Amino acid sequence: MPDITFPCPYCKQPLEAPSDMVGQLIDCPSCSKVLEIPVHSRSLTSPVPPPRRAPIPKGQAQKRSPLANILMVAIPVAIVAGGIAGHKLWQNRQEAKEKWAVEHRAKMKELDARLQELIDDTPPNRQPRGRPGVTYAQYNQIKTGMTYSEVVSILGPPDEELSSMEMAGFYTVVYMWEGTTLGGNMNVMLQNNQVINKAQSAL
Numbered sequence: 001m002p003d004i005t006f007p008c009p010y011c012k013q014p015l016e017a018p019s020d021m022v023g024q025l026i027d028c029p030s031c032s033k034v035l036e037i038p039v040h041s042r043s044l045t046s047p048v049p050p051p052r053r054a055p056i057p058k059g060q061a062q063k064r065s066p067l068a069n070i071l072m073v074a075i076p077v078a079i080v081a082g083g084i085a086g087h088k089l090w091q092n093r094q095e096a097k098e099k100w101a102v103e104h105r106a107k108m109k110e111l112d113a114r115l116q117e118l119i120d121d122t123p124p125n126r127q128p129r130g131r132p133g134v135t136y137a138q139y140n141q142i143k144t145g146m147t148y149s150e151v152v153s154i155l156g157p158p159d160e161e162l163s164s165m166e167m168a169g170f171y172t173v174v175y176m177w178e179g180t181t182l183g184g185n186m187n188v189m190l191q192n193n194q195v196i197n198k199a200q201s202a203l
């Protein structure tokens, strides 16, 4: 039974928790920030000792305890408090979106660097492939946003898939085409079946 109440120090959402959880770190169910259940909480019940609960292991109590999350009960007693909490939730979602965008840009930079590595690592002494290689003019026709089949309609099927990876719902694959000259080659990077990058060497 919840028997102490206290406001979240961040979003002021009134919260209830069992008194035997004092000092534990929990996630605020309203703003998701980590907070400690304060010692000087107001008791809601008579001085009857609270029912004993199985003690939480020491290591677990220091972390965000899933048990604590389940036991925590948010009580929206005031519309104002609810409004603030709602705004905080919205703010947190915005922050999460921005964080994702920053991380995504960083990932794309990594992919760019990887593409250049792949181009640099392509050995120049492959066996002749028995059909004409791609030309610089064909390379120039490949535009961002093209699909795999549009690319293939210009270059023909790729000679090799150099890498593929799945990250946060983005499937990224890099294909290589050999050029007409010895060691000449080009790569195209597609993400979710759209060209996002290309590179060439000695075409």
Ligand SMILES: [Zn+2]
Pocket: 008, 009, 010, 011, 012, 013, 028, 029, 030, 031, 032, 033
């Ligand atoms: Zn909060």
